[in-house]
Amino acid sequence: MLMKLLSELRRRNVIKTLAIYTGVVLATLETVSALFPMLNLPPIYATVVAIALLAGFPVVFYISWFFELTDEGLKRTAPSEEAAVTTLGLAQWFGLMVILIGSVLIAYLLYTRIAADMARTAEGQSKVAVAPSIAVLPFRDQSPERDQGYFAEGLAEELTSLLGQRPGLQVAAASSSFITASKGMTPVDAGKSLGVATVLTGSIVVAGDRLKVIVELVDATDGKTLWTQSFSRTLSDMFVMQEEIARSVANLLEDVYLEAGAVKSSAKTASxxxxxxxxxxxxxxxxxxxxxxxxxxxxxxxxxxxxxxxxxxxxxxxxxxxxxxxxxxxxxxxxxxxxxxxxxxxxxxxxxxxxxxxxxxxxxxxxxxxxxxxxxxxxxxxxxxxxxxxxxxxxxxxxxxxxxxxxxxxxxxxxxxxxxxxxxxxxxxxxxxxxxxxxxxxxxxxxxxxxxxxxxxxxxxxxxxxxxxxxxxxxxxxxxxxxxxxxxxxxxxxxxxxxxxxxxxxxxLLDEAKPLATDSYYTATRLLLSGDYPALFKEMAFQLQANPDDPWVAFEAGWYEYLVGDANRGQQLLLQALPELSQTDLLSAPMPMCSPGIEIAYALQQAGRQAEADALVQACAGRLTDGVSQGIVDMQQSYLSVRIEALKGNDEAALTALELAFSQGWREWWTARDPVLSRIRALPRAQAVFQQIQAAVATERDKAKALVLNEIAGKKS
Known part of the structure; x- marks a missing residue:
């Protein structure tokens, strides 16, 4: 069967015709490759010629099956050696049309694919790597006077912003990228510090209204250059150039091809x-x-x-x-x-x-x-x-x-x-x-x-x-x-x-604090710790008169009364502050202690307003649960738990939480005086923790004198 086909191809001169056509194609392509560059024609023109010639092979094959090129022109080939020459029928003409259409379609598809690849290559966008992350380093200022540093850093910021809009890329912040440059890191070291796979770097030269930028995309793992390109524009075309660079980089690193204009800057000026x-x-x-x-x-x-x-x-x-x-x-x-x-x-x-x-x-x-x-x-x-x-x-x-x-x-x-x-x-x-x-x-x-x-x-x-x-x-x-x-x-x-x-x-360390604690901010605390309670309450009376509508002053004064003064007066002042405080104020200042909400809940409880007290305690418990469930685990959370359990009457739970708070670092001196703990204050386990706090603070006081105060004294001398 195969031998018969080859014999028929020779009889019809198909092989000879295809050989001649191949020679013509090769000669034409050689001429095009030499002539088109001399004429400065785009490479796509040579591609079009090559595709057209290649698409002609099936057409030449089909025509040479039915016709023979002789000295006297194109003549119809007989169907066989014995048969007479006949004209082409409808089926043969239909076959020719199918071959022509198929060849044109294949040529078109091949052209579009090659054209897209050439566009990527010409614009530096051939897909050499897919990387999920990039950092843009400040560009080097290569201008003659080296006075365009602001331009070089500004370009890096703008490119970071443009690339940052791509949801498929992780783009390191310009602030961190600039830090690596200030430390003189290589692109590889910068990439490792920033946790990115690629680094975009380069240089700029500004001369008059002309700007030349050379960009280089580097693989942060081995320092190899993935892509480099030079851009030369006027300053008025600066934003177009930025968009071109960003689009090129996105196409390099993402599994997409963005057409021109797909990356746009919203931060343009015509000036x-x-x-x-x-x-x-x-x-x-x-x-x-x-x-x-x-x-x-x-x-x-x-x-x-x-x-x-x-x-x-x-x-x-x-x-x-x-x-x-x-x-x-x-x-x-x-x-x-x-x-x-x-x-x-x-x-x-x-x-x-x-x-x-x-x-x-x-x-x-x-x-x-x-x-x-x-x-x-x-x-x-x-x-x-x-x-x-x-x-x-x-x-x-x-x-x-x-x-x-x-x-x-x-x-x-x-x-x-x-x-x-x-x-x-x-x-x-x-x-x-x-x-x-x-x-x-x-x-x-x-x-x-x-x-x-x-x-x-x-x-x-x-x-x-x-x-x-x-x-x-x-x-x-x-x-x-x-x-x-x-x-x-x-x-x-x-x-x-x-x-x-x-x-x-x-x-x-009151004596050590005194020279620095001259501001009125410290007055009440200093008087409290020094034990000068008459002066403390005189100061708070003055503050209450000077700020009669400030609930925070009333709360502070009431808290001091509860600690070292008249508990009834403390209760009165805390309840006075309550109407002026929002729910956020009660529960979140400062977080996570739920203060002043927890102290006011105690005052409400002592005043017989149990329902209001329970509501505040429940709100504080909710804040505590939220904090724990979201990973906040520290001494302040534990101490809040102490106070909540004490107000609920759960002595055992309160004592356990108090011991936990101390083990986590709770060292507040006023713990033994905390009115909220009045239920458990006299219990042996509570007294033991109070003594541990006192001893721990004494130990830390001695360390502080050795660590800091002696050092300060030495410097002064």
Whole structure:
């Protein structure tokens, strides 16, 4: 059968015709490969010619079966040697049409596939790796004057933001990426520190209104270059170039192919001058000092002056205003209400112009916090994260908001997201270690706080964290030592000084605390601990007269009366404070002690208002259950359990909880005087714990003198 077919192919000269056609194809392709580049024609033209010639093979084969090319032209081939030559029938013409259509279809499919592959290759988008994560390092400034650092860092921030919008990628926060660069890490070391598979790095040259950028994608495991590309644009085309780079990288790392225009920046301006001012503002913003933040505010305002339609500049201005608000953890020159109002106005302008700006919604959440619009805070962060799931600061702010709402499991999840994206941030490291500490995982917490100190010796936050962890574990002297170190690093930080003085007072080191406790903030505590009760109650009487409508002053005065004064007067003052306190005030200030709710529940119980007392106790028990179920395990939780069980009349459970609280680190001197424990105070087991607390504090006092006070005395001498 095969021999017969070959014989027929030779008789009809099919093989000869195909051989001639093959020679023509090869000669044509050789000519095209030499000629087209000389004419500067795109490679796709040569591809079209090659595909057309290859698609012609089945057509030539079919035609040569029925016709023969002779010196006299194209002649019909007889069906056999004996048969006469006939014309083609309908079936033969139909077969030719099928062959033609099939060849064209195959050629088209082949062309589209090759064209797509060529587009990927030409744009640096051929899929060389699929990686789930990336970090964008600050670009190197190769400009002649080396004065474009703000441009190089700004480009890295913009690319981080654009790539962060891709839900399939984990993109390290720019803050952590910049830290690796400041430490001079190689791309491989940076990738390992940031926990990413790839690193995008490169250089920029700015000359006049021209910008040249060379980008390089590096495998963080072995340092091999996966892709490199050079881009040259005018400054006015800066955003187009950013989009091209981000799209190229996304196509490299994801199992997708994004067409041109699929990655778009919402933060554009038509003015290169406005963009330069914005980048200079971001440069100042990253310094995170009051003076630099004021300069950033001015630069953002100037950018808006140049281009009033520049949405990102409004966002930058709002951000700087929020950080300039006075208060804890702020840079503190603006009234919080004024800062929030100004920021809100600028955010409204930004969102009208660019409603898809993720960081605008994140900052809006902080504005809502300043305005105490509690129900609107978390939805704002959720909106930001829906637009950019890699926005680390939104995860961090959401964590803080969820913590304030008592949603500890959800809060921890947000914190872990922030840590994965921004593992080298001081704030992220601190908060994560703090969460480990309050869950009783002190060894892990201390390890991370010590890492924080090692990596950032000029930051007091590592010592602040170790001080808190030591306190939670009952190591008061060690806590004092770290508060002292934090004060030395940041002597103007009022919070550190207050914590240090409070620890001195808790240890009974009144003489050592006296030179530092000159502020009225300490007056009542100092008088209480020194035993000068007449002066204490005189001070509180003055405060009550000066602040007749302040429930917190009434509560404080009532608490002191309960501890060392007239219990009836204490009951009266606590019940006086009750109507002015919200449910949140009663249960969450400070969390997790459920104070002042638990003390007021005792006052209600003593006043015979049992139903109201039971309701408060039940609410506090709910807070305790929530905390335990969400992983909060520490001495404060256990001591709250002591008070709840005592108010419920469960003496045995209260005593067991008291012993547990002491074993976990509870060392408060006033425990033996706590009125809430009046039911169990005289019981032998309770007395034993009170004596253990007294002895433990005495031991810690001696350690404190050796650890801190002798060191201070030595430095003074």
């Amino acid at each position: 290169s001058d406005a963009y330069v001012l914005y980048l200079k503002g971001r440069e100042q913003y990253r310094k995170q000092t009051t003076e630099a933040m004021k300069d950033a505010r001015k630069l953002f305002e100037q950018a808006i002056g140049v281009d009033p339609e520049y949405a990102q500049a409004y966002v930058g201005l709002a951000d700087s205003l929020v950080l300039l608000a006075s208060g804890k953890s702020k840079l503190g020159i603006l009234d919080p209400g004024i800062a929030a109002s100004l920021a809100e106005q600028n955010l409204a302008k930004a969102l009208v112009r660019a409603p898809e700006l993720a960081d605008a919604y994140a900052i809006q959440g902080k504005v809502f916090e300043l305005q105490q619009k509690v129900d609107e805070v978390i939805p704002a962060y959720d909106k930001a994260l829906s637009l950019n799931p890699n926005l680390a600061i939104a995860h961090m702010w959401k964590y803080l908001a969820l913590e304030k709402a008592g949603r500890h499991i959800d809060a921890l999840d947000s914190l872990e997201h922030a840590y994965r994206l921004d593992p080298l941030s001081v704030t992220t490291m601190f908060n994560r270690a703090f969460e480990l500490s309050r869950r009783g995982r002190f060894a892990e917490a201390r390890q991370q706080f010590e890492q924080l100190i090692d990596q950032y010796p000029s930051s007091p936050m590592g010592h602040q964290g170790l001080a808190d962890a030591a306190f939670r574990n009952g190591e008061l002297a060690l806590s004092l030592a770290h508060w002292h170190k934090a004060m030395l690093i940041s002597p103007d930080n009022v919070n550190f000084q207050q914590a240090y003085v409070s620890m001195l007072l808790m240890l009974g």
